[in-house]
Each structure stands twice: as structure tokens, then as C-alpha cells.
Amino acid sequence: MATAATNLASGKDHKAENFPVASVLLKREHRAPIMAFYRFARAADDIADHPTAPPAEKLARLAAMRAGLTGNGDGVAHALYKAMAERGIDPGHANDLLDAFERDVTIRRYPDWDSLIGYCRLSAMPVGRFVLDVHGEDRASWPANDALCAALQVINHLQDCGRDYRALDRVYLPADTLADCGARIEDLAAAQATPALREVIERLARRTQALLVQSAGFAGLIRDRRLAAEVAIIHRLAESLAARLLTRDPLSERVHHRRLEAAIIAARALAGRLFAKAPA
Template structure:
């Protein structure tokens, strides 16, 4: 892996391309800048996604050292401010400057990826939510800013984004532990259920681990109840439809986590299941009143 020298002989990779994975927006669990969005809004949303994808690839790289990862993220932050040459960060910097968008969302996201490099365990639910405020909440706020939506929508958006993040954590809990030794299930939940971190490395979840996952899924349902009115508060009808779809997909996934073992069973939706949920969400958004 190419890089620069720190002076103490440690090679530091500074290009996000060195860490790139094969994952793109089509492989995400939830829609990213779908065709529902107006064309003028899809481009800046995709710029943010590509930036986030590049930073995530750095933080999750299986073999790079912590120093290499932090150097790569530092290079992205410099480019985000216009003084570096990392392409996804430079592109996002240009978009934000042209549209007068607040760069705080992108910087918060980098804070989260730096935390991923240095923190691989969480003490309790509050610590997990604090992480989501940096890793997930900025995404929703950025999208709302792109659309010129009222920031009064932020609390509902924050709840939905945190829920999506935790759903992803629970779906990938075994893979994250085995591949990068990262565990988002809080220590307090392990202690309350008698589950062990090592249970995440098994082919099937132990009864105690299943209980831990169910506890977190139920708390995530609480976040989704908070976000339920979100789509009805959005002025842009096309963005509202996309948010309604994401809400419906999230509600379905969290129900699956209550009954399926993510270590041994498929939790994510198949194509037909997704299509059915999408149509139902669109109908619900435009044919029904907002939930009380």
C-alpha cells in the first residue's frame, strides 16, 4: 500500500482509493439518492454518499493499521476543506460551496469514522446513540439541507437515521466481530442477558445473544415510532416518498431481527419483498394521514 512516511519509518496510506471496497449505493440496505429524488438533488446526495463510502472503506479496512486509517481520514478532511486532492472529498467540497451547504455534516461523519478506528466496544445504549449522532444523523440532516427543508424535521430524521444505523449493526454483528473485531452491541446488554462477545463468532446465535439482539431491536422500534411522522412533515413530495419507503423498510427489518438470527439467517429483503414494501410505503404516504 503506497503512502508517506511519518519520519519514524511508519508508512501511512493517505489515498482513499488505496482502501476502496467493491460496495456501492446499489448494495446498501436502504435507497440512496433513488430516482424518486429530483435530478438536481440526486447529484449532491450522491456526492455525500461517495465521500461517506470512501471514508467508511478506510475505517473498515481489514488489514490497514490504525495509523494508516487515521492518516487516510486526515487526508480526506483536508480535501473536504479544499486543501487536499482526495477526489470524493474534493467533489463534496465543491458541491457544498456551490450550494452554500453547511460542511459540519461531513466533518461530523469523519469524526465517526475516526472513532471507528479507535473505539471497538460500547458501554451502553447512550454511548451507541452518541456514536449514531456522528455516524448516521449527519446523513439525514445533509439530505434535508440539500432539499431546503425546515430544520424542525431534524429530530424525526435523527431518530430514523439512528434506527437505520443500529439495524445495520445488528444485521452485521457477526461479520463485524469476525472481520474487524468491532462490536456495537453494548456491554450493558451483554451483561443483562448473560451473552458473551465471543458468541458473535459462532455459526448460530446463542439464546442469550438472541435475547440481546431482541432487546436492541425493540429499542430501535422506539426510534422508529419517533420517526413515523417524518415523511408527512417534508415539503418535497419526492423526498417524502423516499423517506416513507425507508421508514417502511426499516420497520420490516427490525421486525425480522425480533424473529431471525442474523448469524445464520437472512435478514435483508429480497427484490420482490422490497418492491412490495416500496409500493405499500408510497401508497401509505399519499393516501393516508400522518400517524398520531
């Protein structure tokens, strides 16, 4: 069986993401390994999210990507292997991502908030940790990173909750929150959220805002001023999206930023970092 991900590719690239990926703010030498990590993650995500590929095939392809991280393979996994080897970066970040995508193939429901954050620990937190390692940042910044990355992941889940259910029968909204609010999983198939489902989304958006409060000082912990600026932008974009989820229905209304909206928010966040003092 072929192990290349090309015929399962979604065609989505970094420009279609909610948040900046290896933007021009970052130094050129840092953008290449970050893009190698992104392409690896994109390929693995496309495999896990393919609507018709059998689970066994998905798991086999993800296993082949894992082998590529040891130098035994080609394509995006081998490219990432080379990028990590050149910089002495721990492959654990990439392996954690693969664990998350394997969960996406085998697990479709999450019982509570803690289990959802456990998923984010594999699917989101390693992304920020990898970027920090590429920049040689102090791992003392990991708790703030983890809170921000978890918030970004939950925001994506909330925005895409209807599509995830309809296309993949995958529900990231915790079952206990659905039950507490009197909502049903089947509500996600509707063209508009029920009042009960709106309450679920609002509760989860507020928990996400709490994560953003925890990560509010993250940019200030980063020595690299360019990376600190990008983190500040990402944090501000996340705050805006979390606030929108309190008032907008992701089943019937647009939550994602339009390009101009994102640019204005980014400019304001960047202005706030221009004269910020870098950490000692």
C-alpha cells in the same frame, strides 16, 4: 504516504445498501450532491473498515479527507467540497461523519445504549440532515430525522454483528445489555446465536422499534413530496427489518430484504404517500 482511498476501496456501491440512496424518486438536481456525499461516506467507511491497513494509516487517510473538505485536496472529498460550496451547505455534516469513522478505527466496544446513540449521532444522523439541507427543508424536522437515522444504523449493526466481530473485532452491541442477558462477546463468532445473544438482539431490536415510533411522522414534516415519499419507503423498510430481527438470527439467517421483497414494501409505502397532503 498516499492519501487516496482507491486501494482501500471495498467495491461496494449505493445499490448494495439496505436503504435507498438518491433514488430516482428525488429530483435530478438533488441527486448529484447526495451522491457526492454518499461517495465521500463510502470511501471513508472503506478506509475505517479495511481489515489489514494499520490504524495510523487509516487515521492519516481520514485526515486527508478532512482537509479535502476545505478545498485542499482531490477525489471524493474535493467533489463534496464543491457540491457543498455551490449550495451553501454546512460542512459540519461531513466532518461529523469523519469523526464517526475515526471512532471506528480507535473504539471497538460501546458500554451502553447511550454511547451507541452517541456514535449514531456522528455516523448516521448527519446523513439525513445533509439530505434535508440539500432540499432546503426546515431544520425543525431534525429530531424525527435523527430518530430514523439512528434506527437505520442500529439495524445495520444488528444485521452485521457477527461479521463486524469476526472481520474487525468491532462490537456495537452495548456491553451492559450483553451482561444483563448473560451473553458473551465471543458468542458473536459462532455459526448460530446462543439464547442469551438472541435475547440481546431482541432487546436492541425493540429499542430500535421505539426509535421508529419516534420518527413515524417524519415524512409528513417534509415539504418536498418526492423526498417525503423516499423517507416513507425507508421508514417502512426499517420497520420490516426491525421486526425480522425479533425472530431471525443474524448469525445464521438472512435478515436483509431480497430485491423483490424490498420492491413490494417500497410500493406499498409509496402508495400511502401518493395522496398525502404536503405540509404547509
